[in-house]
Amino acid sequence: MNDNNETRAPSMEEPSQSAPPSGTAARWKLIGPGIVVAVTGVGAGDLVATLIAGSRFGYALLWAAVVGCIVKIALAEGSARYHLATGSTILEGWRSLGKWTYWYFGIYIVIWGFVYGGTAMSATALPLAALFPDVMPFWMWGALSGIAGALFVLFNRYSAFETVMKLFIGIMFVVVVGLAILVMPNLGQAVTGLVPTIPEGSAIYTLGLIGGVGGTITMASYGYWVQAKGWRTPAWMGMMRLDNRVAYIATGIFVISMLIVGAELLYTAQVTLAGGDRGLLDLDEILRERFGSFVSTLFLIGFAATTFSSILGVWHGVSLLFADFVRQVQGGEQAKGARQDLEKTPAFRFYVLWLTFPPMLLLTLGRPFGLVIAYGAFGAFFMPFLALTLIWLLNSQRVPAEWRSGWLSNGLLGIAAALFVVLCLNELARLIG
Template structure:
């Protein structure tokens, strides 16, 4: 009996043949996880800077960016549901070159991102509790998140992510309302325009906010929720659209804050995650210490949810990658309980702590940037390839809308990739 109980406890989530007819809104979850993961502290700073430099002029770009990301995430999850396969299996079917690229990329990306994410999460904590050094906060955040992900199944993970995104939503939108946005000016920002010197910011706003490698994790979170057949396609699409509606609200709120508080006063933010600390000082001067402290809590919620999402979602990708290399398939596998999943949690957490002490080696940063620049074009182009092939049942292949949006995404990310590589080569 004990063996049976153990097997039941370790079994993957049950396949649910079809969703209920009513109450589908209550099922939403994987998209919330994707939204909380995809909007990190760096994304908020990028949006703030766009607002501080160009006011509301690039609001349209933020909206287009969310639509593009809806197509990418939907394509990833649709492949999972329509084929019963995973994205890693799909990439593997395109040739061994995909495994070489992905394997090298995920190892370098995880090492550098781990240090970056832990540092970002430590910034608001160090501001709130300066007696504890930044490096110690960073190590504590990474370690606690790794232990939590290792010890909890998807359901608990999703609930915690919902809590953090709720906290983020209330605080960020609340601050945006406090700065009294000019609705008339905001509406003019929905008309496409590219102010002088804003091309790179425009492309970055469309392509950069709302997730990178974690977009490929969405299909795995859909499976972890128990959605494993085409019958769940409608629920997945609702879930995905809600997630990027939330992302869009975040982006618009941060753009409003940048336009109203920084653009009009000509205040310049620091680049990187520290720009949010600059905003905290502006909020303290204008609204007082209570609002400043609440904003730092929102900053922390934004950063910690990205750590949790990456620690869980990208570890699932790595676990599936290893499983497929060994000749298995991702179908029906409880990837959260594999040694590969645990190893990547370790890889994201412990080795990057060295970078907290010594900084990021220049060569590693160059390789990290170059490989990262190629990932989103890789994702968009391979989705077009896979979703128009015989691997996908005919009724679930991409139509002209999906192909059009994925094509726009591919073109956009290729341009961003070229710009990134030029910047790396020139040292800019």
């Protein structure tokens, strides 16, 4: 089995090791791929959604944010478990389910990349334009952020990429948690928010909060980042699970902190934020009025770290997915045994550029309402596909019996699948409406 894993696994950067270190300190030092997927998945829109939840319902939906993190742990773990248990990639797994998966994924990733590229660059331009007003036009900030992300991904390997993402999560942690402490949370009310309740008019919003935070197409990239780290055999399963849990606990802390800010700073004053990423600019004005320009500036730096880290993560992780997709299409059955570095392939470079330059056309439109709706709709289509195919793959003979899903994994993945199907149908209804 080890020979098979060694033959089929894509070689990216770090050499595969037979087993992880046994010491606790040594294992904690290796944590990284989960941090990358968590930092990438938590974007400005997720922070705004959590803020608005706190501003509308106080602490009542705190439990939903916690459940959302648990669901994401199951999804990311399932994706990486397939890579480690089989020595294959998730793209190879999808291919084994039939050609329909390739049509679905191929069309989806091309269209999604164009829409997301414009969305991510526009979101990053918002805090940069606020930090440096009158320096250059809004669209230029967005274009430069996309180009900077592309250059970094194209000229650096995974180890440098992971190091920078850890730096960004440090900045985000200090800013977001610092804000939560600054507004002095009511711990008694916060604890009551852990009891599941659904306030009137919040049903779909609650489902969106559970499904939205930290959940994007990059969850499917987790297995590739695990392999890039050098974890390529089932011996690394425990290390991967530790890495994944630590990352989503950090995500949970972000989410809870932003909900506290919304509940304490906005709910009590009945302040309404704008929807989408621009809601964070509204929060910046409120922080400036209440705490002064220093806190406001720190918040904008954290805002920029959040958005630019998503650019880096998507430019790298989804390009790996696209490169493996092309590898499978071109190589046929022989692609299963191909050993090549996906980061060096023309397909990887093409998709990085696809995310960067064509979407710049959208920047000239100023992030219109239609773009926001389109991104939400396209995002809703992938997560049901991921959840349902993971259930299929992880309960099949493609995975050795000892690594197939048990009742807990199946239960969480089933909840995730049902949740994302409902959210997808709701998004379609909103798009049609």
